[in-house]
Amino acid sequence: MIDHATIDRIIDAAEISDVVGDFVTLRKRGVNMLGLCPFHNEKTPSFTVSPAKGIFKCFGCGKGGNSVNFIMEHENLTYPEALKWLAKKYNIEVQEEEETEEQKQLKDSRESLMIVSGFAQKYFTRYLWEENEGRTIGLGYFRERSFRDDILKKFEVGFAPDGKTPFTEAAQRQGYKLDFLEKTGLTIKRDDWLRDRFAGRVMFPIHNLAGRVIAFGGRILTNDKKTAKYLNSPESDIYHKSRVLYGIYQAKREMTRTDKCYLVEGYTDVMSLHQVGIENVVASSGTSLTPDQIRMVRRFTPNITIIYDGDAAGIKASLRGIDMVLEEGMNVKVLPLPDGEDPDSFAKKMGASGFQEYMEQNETDFIQFKTRLLLKSTENDPVAKARLISDVIRSVSVIPDSITRSVYIKECSRLLGVDEEVLYTEVRKQKHQQTEEFRKREFREQSRRQAAPPQPVQEEPVARPVRLLVEELEFLRFLLKYCTSDLYEEEDEETHETRTLSVGEFMIDELEADELVSENALFKKVFYEVRENLYKENFDPWKHFVYHPDASMSKFATDLLSEKYTESKRWTKAGAFTEKEEDILDVLIPRIVNEYKLRKIKMMMAEIEKAIDKAAADNDFDRVIEEQSIYMNLKRAEKELAKSLGSRTIN
Numbered sequence: 001m002i003d004h005a006t007i008d009r010i011i012d013a014a015e016i017s018d019v020v021g022d023f024v025t026l027r028k029r030g031v032n033m034l035g036l037c038p039f040h041n042e043k044t045p046s047f048t049v050s051p052a053k054g055i056f057k058c059f060g061c062g063k064g065g066n067s068v069n070f071i072m073e074h075e076n077l078t079y080p081e082a083l084k085w086l087a088k089k090y091n092i093e094v095q096e097e098e099e100t101e102e103q104k105q106l107k108d109s110r111e112s113l114m115i116v117s118g119f120a121q122k123y124f125t126r127y128l129w130e131e132n133e134g135r136t137i138g139l140g141y142f143r144e145r146s147f148r149d150d151i152l153k154k155f156e157v158g159f160a161p162d163g164k165t166p167f168t169e170a171a172q173r174q175g176y177k178l179d180f181l182e183k184t185g186l187t188i189k190r191d192d193w194l195r196d197r198f199a200g201r202v203m204f205p206i207h208n209l210a211g212r213v214i215a216f217g218g219r220i221l222t223n224d225k226k227t228a229k230y231l232n233s234p235e236s237d238i239y240h241k242s243r244v245l246y247g248i249y250q251a252k253r254e255m256t257r258t259d260k261c262y263l264v265e266g267y268t269d270v271m272s273l274h275q276v277g278i279e280n281v282v283a284s285s286g287t288s289l290t291p292d293q294i295r296m297v298r299r300f301t302p303n304i305t306i307i308y309d310g311d312a313a314g315i316k317a318s319l320r321g322i323d324m325v326l327e328e329g330m331n332v333k334v335l336p337l338p339d340g341e342d343p344d345s346f347a348k349k350m351g352a353s354g355f356q357e358y359m360e361q362n363e364t365d366f367i368q369f370k371t372r373l374l375l376k377s378t379e380n381d382p383v384a385k386a387r388l389i390s391d392v393i394r395s396v397s398v399i400p401d402s403i404t405r406s407v408y409i410k411e412c413s414r415l416l417g418v419d420e421e422v423l424y425t426e427v428r429k430q431k432h433q434q435t436e437e438f439r440k441r442e443f444r445e446q447s448r449r450q451a452a453p454p455q456p457v458q459e460e461p462v463a464r465p466v467r468l469l470v471e472e473l474e475f476l477r478f479l480l481k482y483c484t485s486d487l488y489e490e491e492d493e494e495t496h497e498t499r500t501l502s503v504g505e506f507m508i509d510e511l512e513a514d515e516l517v518s519e520n521a522l523f524k525k526v527f528y529e530v531r532e533n534l535y536k537e538n539f540d541p542w543k544h545f546v547y548h549p550d551a552s553m554s555k556f557a558t559d560l561l562s563e564k565y566t567e568s569k570r571w572t573k574a575g576a577f578t579e580k581e582e583d584i585l586d587v588l589i590p591r592i593v594n595e596y597k598l599r600k601i602k603m604m605m606a607e608i609e610k611a612i613d614k615a616a617a618d619n620d621f622d623r624v625i626e627e628q629s630i631y632m633n634l635k636r637a638e639k640e641l642a643k644s645l646g647s648r649t650i651n
């Protein structure tokens with residue numbers, strides 16, 4: 001338990017923009033600050049921090065709260081844990097009783113795994129500096145590679161004693177449960193046989209963003225061919241390889257300050273660069289980059305430079321993964337090192353200023369680099385060259401920004417000796433495919449947003465006799481505009497003859513069959529007038545309503561058809577909608593109808609909820625049950641509609 005006075009001190013110290021700033025790059029926007037939300041994936045910032053109010057709020061995903069809430073959410077902590085986290089950050093002493101055995105067990109498993117990992121790190125580090133074996137072998141290794149002590153301490157490296165179970169025994173003596181030792185992978189357990197996983201290895205702890213140890217990498221120093229040189233912790237509840245970047249905790253501040261991130265491969269590469277003063281560096285630890293890792297970097301900076309070892313073999317294989325980085329809207333550069341050098345050796349050889357200088361002079365734009373590299377291997381081979389072009393174009397086409405894209409096209413045209421126009425055509429082709437994908441996604445998201453509680457249309461200065469809902473307006477607009485257009489062919493169940501169903505027939509049938517025609521007077525008037533005239537020859541709904549004898553009706557129809565207040569979110573929002581609506585009526589019309597229905601059903605449900613409350617208050621239980629059964633039916637219908645809206649896609 002933490003006493004109130006201490007809690008007050010923590011809350012006073014934990015200034016919101018400072019707390020959030022450890023994880024999110026914030027830019028001033030008036031009195032507030034703005035950044036990319038760490039809780040959902042976004043490319044344009046909607047995450048706002050108000051230092052004056054001491055709160056954060058994301059207008060994308062809705063998350064919000066004070067600095068303690070932020071840490072709870074971000075670090076997945078309980079309230080007291082978040083307070084302790086902040087106390088540590090601001091050097092506020094928290095008086096707490098020693099943990100008993102029982103309390104150790106009670107902590108939830110995740111926290112236990114972190115505690116065990118933290119203990120292991122301290123144990124390994126102490127062993128490296130204080131024990132004979134650690135000093136001779138472990139420290140000897142680092143000294144031989146001329147790492148300075150301050151760097152070793154910064155990365156909390158250590159040494160795991162050789163032998164069967166010296167570490168496991170030490171941990172158990174301290175009261176750490178075997179279960180957690182096994183779950184973190186520190187101890188290997190087979191039946192009644194135990195072994196330290198990392199025995200005799202130099203240890204590199206892997207920290208999460210908040211600086212807590214969640215896993216280890218261990219390097220063996222003997223030249224035994226049978227054992228892997230590097231061994232990593234297995235995946236666990238606290239360690240997911242694809243979501244972790246080595247060095248991110250030590251790099252995050254510098255990444256924000258320099259607005260740039262260097263990517264290398266190994267643990268010692270990261271450490272060597274820190275030693276020459278380059279601190280905005282992380283390692284993917286051997287695997288190719290994952291989207292989660294890219295997003296983690298993008299929270300701090302959109303600029304990433306990938307440093308490659310001198311040997312070209314590995315480069316080509318990892319090129320493929322980079323399209324993904326481009327796709328996230330990041331600026332990718334590449335820095336190849338001279339043959340035979342890795343970042344570790346090269347940084348040591350060149351020293352701080354030499355390395356910095358080399359980086360500035362040799363950093364190449366990724367697309368240029370890729371083009372040149374592939375070009376070398378396709379000389380005199382037209383088929384390979386054609387493949388190369390489409391390969392490079394694929395990389396260009398995923399870049400979200402069109403100006404950047406056109407710069408690349410110009411550059412590629414020069415490098416490849418291909419006409420710009422040809423490249424543009426290729427990009428358009430590729431983009432078209434990607435747009436299809438985007439549109440499918442967008443439709444799914446749209447319907448998710450539709451499920452939000454309904455809001456009435458904003459009153460506008462336009463004279464409108466009756467207030468209509470967005471869905472009603474949209475329904476009427478499509479009904480009037482495309483009433484007589486063909487929708488699709490329908491087969492008669494008995495005669496098996498096909499006939500063409502018009503938009504008007506479909507829309508009217510759908511609402512009548514479900515008894516969902518709006519009670520709104522204006523809506524009803526338009527709806528039933530269309531139905532009355534639908535089968536009349538030469539019925540032109542536009543003419544019929546625009547020249548209507550009833551002036552209010554005429555005005556309404558004019559406004560509706562001139563799309564004065566039907567600039568619906570669908571059309572203004574999704575820039576990717578290039579099709580004209582009349583070309584995709586078969587998709588749009590059922591959608592509009594379903595959105596209308598969903599809205600109506602939600603409103604009916606809200607009414608019934610009130611009725612149930614009232615009946616319950618009156619102790620009229622028969623009525624409660626009756627209303628509840630209606631409610632359940634609507635709920636089912638609602639679910640069906642939401643599902644159909646969610647799964648609908650354009651072909």
Ligand SMILES: [Zn+2]
Binds near residue numbers: 037040060
């Ligand atoms: Zn968000």
